[in-house]
Amino acid sequence: MAVALYLAMMAAVALLINGATSDGTSKYTNHTVGDSAGWFFNSTTNKTSTDYSAWAAKQTFNLGDYLIFNTITNQTVIQTYNKTTYDSCTMDDALDSDTFQYGGGSNKFGETLTISVPLTIESAQYYFSDADDGEQCQHGMAFEIKVGHGLGLPPSLNQPPPPPYAPPPVPADEGQSPPITVVTTPSNNGGMRDGASICWLVLLLVVMLSFLQA
Numbered sequence: 637m638a639v640a641l642y643l644a645m646m647a648a649v650a651l652l653i654n655g656a657t658s659d660g661t662s663k664y665t666n667h668t669v670g671d672s673a674g675w676f677f678n679s680t681t682n683k684t685s686t687d688y689s690a691w692a693a694k695q696t697f698n699l700g701d702y703l704i705f706n707t708i709t710n711q712t713v714i715q716t717y718n719k720t721t722y723d724s725c726t727m728d729d730a731l732d733s734d735t736f737q738y739g740g741g742s743n744k745f746g747e748t749l750t751i752s753v754p755l756t757i758e759s760a761q762y763y764f765s766d767a768d769d770g771e772q773c774q775h776g777m778a779f780e781i782k783v784g785h786g787l788g789l790p791p792s793l794n795q796p797p798p799p800p801y802a803p804p805p806v807p808a809d810e811g812q813s814p815p816i817t818v819v820t821t822p823s824n825n826g827g828m829r830d831g832a833s834i835c836w837l838v839l840l841l842v843v844m845l846s847f848l849q850a
Contacts, residue, residue, distance in 0.1 A: 716736070756793055
């Protein structure tokens with residue numbers, strides 16, 4: 637009876653554990669933005685290759701996941717945590733601390749490009765292309781996501797930044813040795829030796845005079 641009760645309890649615990657973990661995230665995910673449609677914009681029709689907001693709404697994003705942008709050099713990828721920047725479709729007034737650009741800056745257009753963006757902050761995030769003076773963003777080349785905790789950051793993305801470089805202290809006059817100070821103490825030994833010699837000379841003269849008088 638006791639054995640049967642113990643086995644029943646263990647089975648119940650196993651079911652609880654399985655239920656608790658089955659709904660949770662068990663792995664990191666690479667999300668291909670737009671799926672097979674990629675990250676593209678047709679400048680002739682002023683249309684995106686897919687509805688990116690609708691695509692994002694179907695995804696679950698967590699720390700450690702990646703966004704994969706399959707695109708070309710005609711488009712840019714702007715990541716921002718600032719909704720004002722997102723709504724303006726430009727990063728002209730954005731801060732370096734909350735807005736980042738991936739891709740762009742190439743002198744060649746139409747080249748295939750794959751951009752991988754790691755999700756490292758648990759928060760709302762916004763993505764858009766500011767190419768064509770923000771026109772692509774204004775016509776739907778943009779989406780927002782909410783990043784959850786999931787499994788947390790993997791070790792590869794959870795490294796503290798290196799400390800800032802601090803140059804060693806430099807002497808005021810670089811390349812010159814500090815002056816050497818020699819402390820000298822006055823000495824009277826020379827005067828003492830001279831006085832002693834005179835005393836011996838006087839004593840010798842006295843002895844010689846005494847010997848001659850005798």
